[in-house]
Amino acid sequence: xxAPASTQEVAGVVTVCAxxxxxxxxxxxxxxxxGGAVPDLSGEQVLLSLSRMNRIRRVDxxxxxxxxxAGCILADVQAAAAEVDRCFPLSxxxxxxxxxxxxxxxxxxxxxxxxxxxxxxxxxxxxxxLADGTVWEGLRELRKDTAGYxxxxxxxxxxxxLGIITAAALKLAPKPANPVTFLAAIRDAGDAVALLGRLxxxxxxxxxxxxxxxxxxxxxxxxxLPDARRPFAERPGWAVLADAVxxxxxxxxxxxxxxxxxxxxxxxxILAKNKAEAAGLWRLRHAIPEAERPAGYCLKHxxxxxxxxxxxxxAEAKALVARLEPDARPIVFGHVGDGNLHYNVLQPAGDDGxxxxxxxxxxxxxxxxxxxEGTFSAEHGIGVTKKELLRTYRSEVELGLMRTLxxxxxxxxxxxxxxxx
Ligand code: ZN
Numbered sequence: 001x002x003a004p005a006s007t008q009e010v011a012g013v014v015t016v017c018a019x020x021x022x023x024x025x026x027x028x029x030x031x032x033x034x035g036g037a038v039p040d041l042s043g044e045q046v047l048l049s050l051s052r053m054n055r056i057r058r059v060d061x062x063x064x065x066x067x068x069x070a071g072c073i074l075a076d077v078q079a080a081a082a083e084v085d086r087c088f089p090l091s092x093x094x095x096x097x098x099x100x101x102x103x104x105x106x107x108x109x110x111x112x113x114x115x116x117x118x119x120x121x122x123x124x125x126x127x128x129x130l131a132d133g134t135v136w137e138g139l140r141e142l143r144k145d146t147a148g149y150x151x152x153x154x155x156x157x158x159x160x161x162l163g164i165i166t167a168a169a170l171k172l173a174p175k176p177a178n179p180v181t182f183l184a185a186i187r188d189a190g191d192a193v194a195l196l197g198r199l200x201x202x203x204x205x206x207x208x209x210x211x212x213x214x215x216x217x218x219x220x221x222x223x224x225l226p227d228a229r230r231p232f233a234e235r236p237g238w239a240v241l242a243d244a245v246x247x248x249x250x251x252x253x254x255x256x257x258x259x260x261x262x263x264x265x266x267x268x269x270i271l272a273k274n275k276a277e278a279a280g281l282w283r284l285r286h287a288i289p290e291a292e293r294p295a296g297y298c299l300k301h302x303x304x305x306x307x308x309x310x311x312x313x314x315a316e317a318k319a320l321v322a323r324l325e326p327d328a329r330p331i332v333f334g335h336v337g338d339g340n341l342h343y344n345v346l347q348p349a350g351d352d353g354x355x356x357x358x359x360x361x362x363x364x365x366x367x368x369x370x371x372x373e374g375t376f377s378a379e380h381g382i383g384v385t386k387k388e389l390l391r392t393y394r395s396e397v398e399l400g401l402m403r404t405l406x407x408x409x410x411x412x413x414x415x416x417x418x419x420x421x
Contacts, residue, residue, distance in 0.1 A: 005052040007166045015133035023417040026160040028102025031094035034383025036159045064172040065141045070101025086172035089116035107157035109379030114337035125169035126152040131410040141169045160416040162409045179243035180253045181278035185236035185268040190311025208243040210337030224291035236267040296347040304378030307339040340378035
């Protein structure tokens with residue numbers, strides 16, 4: 001492992017590796033879920049940690065931007081923005097240890113995509129070390145720039161296979177007002193989309209997060225966190241957890257919930273009265289991935305479909321799981337406002353053969369996602385674990401374009417070899 005502390009040192013490492021024919025695996029906070037930052041077992045790949053490149057180079061509140069090195073922890077970038085009364089809106093569960101370079105190289109998503117977009121929407125410019133050790137200095141901090149191809153977007157989401165991001169010029173947003181947080185119980189997952197529509201009609205562009213949680217998640221969390229209880233006495237089936245900024249339109253969220261309650265769209269609702277109550281509701285959501293672990297083997301699917309088709313997709317997925325694995329337990333949660341759900345399926349209690357059979361269920365679910373013109377990887381990337389899926393669900397034309405880019409930018413296959421394509 002090498003841990004360079006400057007762009008020139010990264011370039012030096014890449015040059016030496018090129019001379020000796022060694023592959024390079026860039027690694028940020030090592031929180032990825034698809035093995036993209038892990039060397040293969042050959043023992044011949046150099047792990048390049050960006051952790052020491054952790055300076056905020058400059059902050060420009062006048063331009064609403066800052067320049068951060070790749071190894072900056074995401075939470076530190078958020079804190080640097082807060083110091084000048086701005087916000088860096090990318091937010092995800094691993095923000096205390098993931099690094100901005102990794103977030104950009106995987107085009108991370110997370111909780112606030114509904115309002116601010118994915119990681120690639122937060123970037124103004126990049127500094128990248130290329131496969132031959134030259135440095136592309138593209139750290140422009142411009143909102144408008146039509147001079148040629150938008151090269152930064154080629155590197156964002158490429159998982160270190162086209163170049164090594166060493167620094168980024170990032171867009172800052174105004175500091176958001178405190179949101180109103182609510183947890184609403186609904187009968188049908190499709191009602192979440194209807195509720196989102198109602199909320200948007202009165203507070204367009206001011207919904208920070210809109211998450212769907214299936215009822216079984218609350219059971220797991222109640223078992224996992226000793227002091228947590230199920231939030232609703234009844235079992236409505238699903239719940240929506242949302243943050244919406246009312247600003248001067250105080251009472252709007254409550255009014256929407258009341259009208260939805262009247263129509264039967266919402267069965268029950270908890271409106272947080274203060275920050276502590278809001279944090280308590282979000283804690284239930286954040287605990288889900290950890291609460292899953294002790295419950296047994298879980299097949300995970302980071303899927304996305306167009307929001308308008310989500311209700312139909314969920315109905316068909318439920319029928320599919322019931323047909324193929326009637327005793328398996330779907331644990332569904334995620335970013336319903338973006339059409340992205342973590343459609344996980346927990347093994348039937350005591351049935352360890354599920355692990356063996358899981359591949360068939362996953363493939364059927366992915367086929368269903370494809371039928372709805374969705375994606376098998378909405379926010380976790382490809383790494384090594386989803387390479388096969390990329391080959392299956394993307395066209396030859398698309399794969400050919402990806403190979404063309406890879407060959408052009410890394411002709412000797414030195415950068416993160418064996419990942420993505
Ligand atoms: Zn997620």
